[in-house]
Amino acid sequence: MTNAQPKASHFIGGKYVEDTAGTEIHCVYPATGETIATLHAATPPIVDQALEAAREGQKIWAAMTGTERGRILRRAADMIRDRNRELSELETLDTGKPLQETLVADATSGADALEYFGGLAATLTGEHIQLGQDWVYTIREPLGICVGIGAWNYPTQIACWKGAPALACGNAMIFKPSETTPLCALKVAEILYEAGLPAGAYNVIQGYGEVGAKLVTDARVDKVSLTGSVPTGRKVYAAAAEGMKHVTMELGGKSPMIVFEDADIEDAVGGAILGNFYSSGQVCSNGTRVFVHKAIKDKFLKRLKDRTEAAVLGDPMNEATNFGPMVSKAQMDIVLGYINKGVDEGAKLITGGKPADRKGFFIEPTIFANVTDDMTIAREEIFGPVMTVLDFEAEEEVIARANDTQFGLSAGVFTKDLTRAHRVIARLEAGSCWINTYNLAPVEAPFGGVKASGVGRENSKEAINHYSQVKSVYVAMGPVEAQF
Ligand code: NAD
Secondary structure, three states: OOOOOOOEEEOOOOOEEEOOOOOEEEEEEEEOOOEEEEEOOOOOHHHHHHHHHHHHHHHHHHHOOHHHHEEEEEEHHHHHOOHHHHHHHHHHHHHOOOOOHHHHHHHHEEEEEEEEHHHHHHHOOOOEEEOOEEEEEEEEEEEEEEEOOOOOHHHHHHHHHHHHHHOOOOEEEEEEEEOOOHHHHHHHHHHHOOOOOOOOOEOOOOOOHHHHHHHHOOOOOOEEEEEEEEHHHHHHHHHHOOOOOOEEEEEEOOEEEEEOOOOOHHHHHHHHHHHHHHHOOOOOOOEEEEEEEHHHHHHHHHHHHHHHHHEEEEEOOOOOOOOOOOOOOOHHHHHHHHHHHHOOOOEEEEOOOOOOOOOOOOOEEEEEEEEOOOOHHHHHHOOEEEEEEEEOOOOOHHHHHHOOOOOOOEEEEEEEHHHHHHHHHOOOOOEEEOEEEEEEOOOOOEEEEOOHHHOEOOOOOHHHHOEEEEEEEOOOOOOOOOOO
């Protein structure tokens, strides 16, 4: 049995810390169902220790120059790249995602964020506003203590996407990973500390939702960034509002991908596969409602079926495997429930639809056609390898149907008609969009949703606005003119 047991459950103030009084968290390897590590949720004294360490660490960190901060973040990025294989294997153990994916999409993406925001750190300045003889200058300040709360699909990436901009701006972070994937963020914390981050500037504490809730309601916390589902987002946003805290909400989706009749069929099929089956469908921005023009439906479905049936489902540690298990038994059951609903509500099963015949939480990549807008599988986020293909005939019609959802995370358009691509994408209610590709999320581009899918943006220069605030200082050069 693989042992991925960390030295202790939490990383606080530059050290591994344990309190076995906390509720046990069993980390299960999704490919086998074996428990590979047991950790403990943070107790109130651990939460308190993390908050105090963050307060101390933040003072030291914020007093450094942006250049010094940036150098440390970039050093951490280099260390992550040097240790990519080890970190990718841990990511695979934590999530079950195939090593073929984790080697290129997780630690590497985390390193990109640390490098990018490390580069920006020295450039974060205020401005000078001349007003005749007087002037105003602005100071870009950190917020203070930021809390990051993660989902289970990208534990390394989420820990870095939240940590890197927070740290670049001079904040401290307390990151609470998902209870389902507690391992990877501890490595991120360890590496940041080794790279030179002051003790307490980046801490990781474990726990279920209640630990997250405790952090969100603590008066010492200035900002909360959540990656999770819409129902959790509503709770966390409301609790943060009570304390007037800054928030970033990266939530769920049911995103449309529209394939027009002139699209390159191979590219569109490739986009649909990337946007539905990468990470076994456990990606928030997935284009799970694939609208295909009636004129090309049969051709599209044939290629989609053939290519999907070529997926190599198996041991995630084997680099030839390109399709892994669901993260947990609970998620597997949710997804199988949706597949049954799809069949019951009359969708046509094209391929897949059942668990794979092996241990672990594997479900075959599943495609439904003849899906209608009112079906449950077309309305609710499934978060598994279930693609729904819907037919359409006209541009206006498909735009209205694509937007008819509470979600607004992502959208994609496949067409060779340049003006149509831009015209349609401009009218889709979504934060992160693609033309003739899907799900690429480089750190240079803003990422986030509209409507119920979220508030704020991660990555790019946009993220700086969500991890800093601006103080304005008016400087008078003449006498004070009071009214009496
Ligand atoms: P979840 O909402 O169940 O949990 C997310 C995190 O919130 C976990 O760490 C959990 O412990 C914590 N939490 C739960 N209740 C809480 C509370 N009351 N207060 C504070 N924290 C609380 O989500 P999940 O099942 O881990 O992840 C899947 C969801 O995440 C999907 O909806 C997916 O779309 C979304 N997601 C979004 C993005 C994005 O960037 N938009 C990325 C990945 C995943």
